[in-house]
Amino acid sequence: MTVRVQSGPFDSGRELAALGGAETKAGAMACFVGKVRSVSANPIASMTVEHYPGMTEAAISQHVDEAKRRWPLLDCLVIHRFGKLMPGENIVMVAVLAEHRSEAFRAAEFLMDYLKSRAPFWKKEMTPAGSRWVEAVRQDEEALQRWDSEPASSDQNQSFSDFHPSG
Amino acid sequence: MVEVLYFAWVRERIGIPREQVETEAGTVGEFIEELKGRGGRYEMALSDLSSVRFAVDQQLAESATEIRDAREIAVFPPMTGG
Numbered sequence: 161m162t163v164r165v166q167s168g169p170f171d172s173g174r175e176l177a178a179l180g181g182a183e184t185k186a187g188a189m190a191c192f193v194g195k196v197r198s199v200s201a202n203p204i205a206s207m208t209v210e211h212y213p214g215m216t217e218a219a220i221s222q223h224v225d226e227a228k229r230r231w232p233l234l235d236c237l238v239i240h241r242f243g244k245l246m247p248g249e250n251i252v253m254v255a256v257l258a259e260h261r262s263e264a265f266r267a268a269e270f271l272m273d274y275l276k277s278r279a280p281f282w283k284k285e286m287t288p289a290g291s292r293w294v295e296a297v298r299q300d301e302e303a304l305q306r307w308d309s310e311p312a313s314s315d316q317n318q319s320f321s322d323f324h325p326s327g
Numbered sequence: 328m329v330e331v332l333y334f335a336w337v338r339e340r341i342g343i344p345r346e347q348v349e350t351e352a353g354t355v356g357e358f359i360e361e362l363k364g365r366g367g368r369y370e371m372a373l374s375d376l377s378s379v380r381f382a383v384d385q386q387l388a389e390s391a392t393e394i395r396d397a398r399e400i401a402v403f404p405p406m407t408g409g
Contacts (some may be wrong), residue, residue, distance in 0.1 A: 194409050209408075210335055212401060240408060252409050272409055278387065280401075281408030283337035293336045296405035312350035 161228070161236045161259040163220045165211060167243035172253050180235045180257040190264035192272055198247035204285045209242040209251065212280035216240070223274045227256075230270065231263035231309070238271060240281065270307055276300040329394070331362075333372075340372035355381050356390030358400060364373065373402070380405055384385035 164170075180186055190221050198204045220238055235257040245251060254271045258264040262298060275281070283294040332345045352358035359381075363373045373379060379386045382401040394400060 168385045212334060212382070212385070214330070214404070215382060215401070218385060219387075276409040279408045280334070280382070280403065280406055282404060284335070293404065294407045296407050300409075313390055 161221075161224050161233075162238070163217055163224060165216050165220070166239065166241055169241070170239050170253060172249060172250060175237060175239065175253060176255055179237050179255050183234055184256060185259055186234050186257045188258050188261040188264040189255065190258075190261065190268040191253070192268050193250055194252040194272075196245045196247050196249050196251055202287075202302045204247060204287050206247070206286045207245045207251075208284045208286065209240075209243045210282045210284070211240075215280050220275070220279055223271065223278070227267045227270055231258065233258050233267055234264065236267070236271075238275070240275065240279070242281070264314045267285065273300070273303045273307065277304050329397055330399045332399065334370065336404055337372050337402050341368050342386040351393075352394060353390050354390065355392045355394055355400065357384060358394055359390070359402070362402075378404060 174189070176189065176191055179189065196207050200282045220240070224236055224238060227236065232257055237253065237255040241249075241251050248315050252272075252275060254275070256264045256267045256271070260266065275294060277300045285292055285294060290326070328347045328349055330345060331348050333343065338344050348362075350358055350361055352361050359373055359376065359379070362369045365391055372374075375390050376390075380403055381390075381392070383392050383397045384399050385401070
């Protein structure tokens with residue numbers, strides 16, 4: 161399990177290729193990469209990500225542990241950048257290795273929902289009209305809360321896996 | 328003495344990233360009221376507590392969280408990672 165908080169760029173393809181090493185039990189790898197977005201209705205020149213050094217890594221690691229309690233994960237990678245980023249650049253990457261796709265998809269989404277609203281990062285957008293802090297949105301909070309009602313064990317995954325033994 | 332850290336627009340509005348504070352407050356909520364009592368930038372930055380979050384010794388906290396033995400308290404807006 162790897163958690164990295166860094167200012168420099170990362171190569172998502174290389175990271176994915178390295179995940180799991182010689183692991184042969186894995187039938188599924190799920191990956192999400194978040195990027196800096198600039199659209200014509202809301203153009204941005206750059207984005208600056210602030211974080212809480214010391215707390216950030218520990219807080220993400222705690223949540224990776226929670227994901228491991230919920231699903232039988234074989235390996236997991238979280239990378240989150242801070243500092244100044246340009247449109248099109250990667251901000252965040254979550255990749256999960258598991259025996260079957262159900263737990264890989266679900267754990268990756270769980271980790272992203274957490275990173276959106278519980279990891280100590282704050283985004284500021286620099287636009288032609290000035291700079292502004294990105295506001296938290298209600299949907300992100302709701303996305304996180306739905307996991308509260310999820311069973312923490314993998315019973316559900318097991319029955320699902322029975323129908324999809326190839327991952 | 329407790330080390331107090333400010334992040335994002337809370338840091339910008341208060342004007343400094345961190346400071347040492349002498350406090351008798353028992354909880355996060357009481358501590359924030361003490362800071363607001365300083366007036367000026369503090370009162371402005373902390374006027375709407377529904378838009379402020381806290382961490383005590385690098386763990387997310389609530390208004391009711393005890394701070395008697397805390398070494399570090401952080402004050403910041405809702406987080407926007409990912």
